[in-house]
Amino acid sequence: MQNDGKARFIEALRRFAAAFRHTMFPEGYVCLGCGKELPSRYREQSLCPECIESLPFKTGKCCAVCGTPVYVGGLCRRCSAFAPDYDRAFAPFYYRGIARKFVLDLKLGGRLYLAGYMADYMADYARGIKLRFDVVTAVPSTAKTVRIRGFDHTELLAKAFSDRIEIPYLKTMNRLKHKLDQSKLGFSDRFDAVKGCFETLPGTDLNDKSVLLIDDILTSGATASECASVLKDSGAKHVYVLTFAR
Ligand SMILES: [Zn+2]
Ligand SMILES: [Zn+2]
Numbered sequence: 308m309q310n311d312g313k314a315r316f317i318e319a320l321r322r323f324a325a326a327f328r329h330t331m332f333p334e335g336y337v338c339l340g341c342g343k344e345l346p347s348r349y350r351e352q353s354l355c356p357e358c359i360e361s362l363p364f365k366t367g368k369c370c371a372v373c374g375t376p377v378y379v380g381g382l383c384r385r386c387s388a389f390a391p392d393y394d395r396a397f398a399p400f401y402y403r404g405i406a407r408k409f410v411l412d413l414k415l416g417g418r419l420y421l422a423g424y425m426a427d428y429m430a431d432y433a434r435g436i437k438l439r440f441d442v443v444t445a446v447p448s449t450a451k452t453v454r455i456r457g458f459d460h461t462e463l464l465a466k467a468f469s470d471r472i473e474i475p476y477l478k479t480m481n482r483l484k485h486k487l488d489q490s491k492l493g494f495s496d497r498f499d500a501v502k503g504c505f506e507t508l509p510g511t512d513l514n515d516k517s518v519l520l521i522d523d524i525l526t527s528g529a530t531a532s533e534c535a536s537v538l539k540d541s542g543a544k545h546v547y548v549l550t551f552a553r
Pocket of ligand 1: 342355
């Protein structure tokens with residue numbers, strides 16, 4: 308009888324240990340792009356060979372300021388007519404395919420572990436182009452958005468990036484409101500629509516520093532430009548923008 312009890316206890320312990328092991332170290336790794344189980348030699352990249360092949364790396368000629376693809380060198384039509392307040396914007400990927408999936412899975416799907424994975428690519432890219440800056444900051448979300456989502460995806464991205472690149476992260480701004488729906492606005496109206504959406508935190512002194520502003524994607528660049536304007540009002544000498552995709 309006593310032995311029966313002991314055997315049951317050992318069995319329960321064994322099952323508990325197995326469940327714990329499974330939680331900590333899931334059986335088989337899966338591809339972050341398509342969810343297929345990964346052969347062991349691809350586990351370090353966390354992507355299967357097909358997904359690695361389809362990563363939409365940004366290549367070809369780009370505008371020297373905003374990074375949009377151009378046919379000839381120099382500036383794009385928009386930057387020639389209307390210079391943004393940031394100095395230059397960079398991104399390792401086009402916003403499509405797996406890169407788009409990562410952005411949406413992080414922001415809307417709450418797959419927070421993707422922040423570190425995305426930051427790996429951004430850090431490799433920043434090292435590759437020898438981007439120089441003194442401090443890392445992020446385009447903030449409103450307090451209400453952070454409360455609803457339970458996290459601030461750009462802050463997670465910026466902190467993970469800062470850890471990898473070993474340059475300090477600094478929270479510099481609050482977002483007071485969200486821009487109005489911009490989908491029906493023309494290009495220059497988008498820049499007007501974000502005026503007054505951001506303020507620097509009290510005591511923020513960027514005193515001649517070069518700031519790297521992190522966001523997940525850059526579309527019109529109006530948000531990044533407004534943040535750069537606010538950061539420069541607080542003393543930043545240069546504001547560079549690095550997004551995961553554009
Ligand atoms: Zn895959
Ligand atoms: Zn441009």
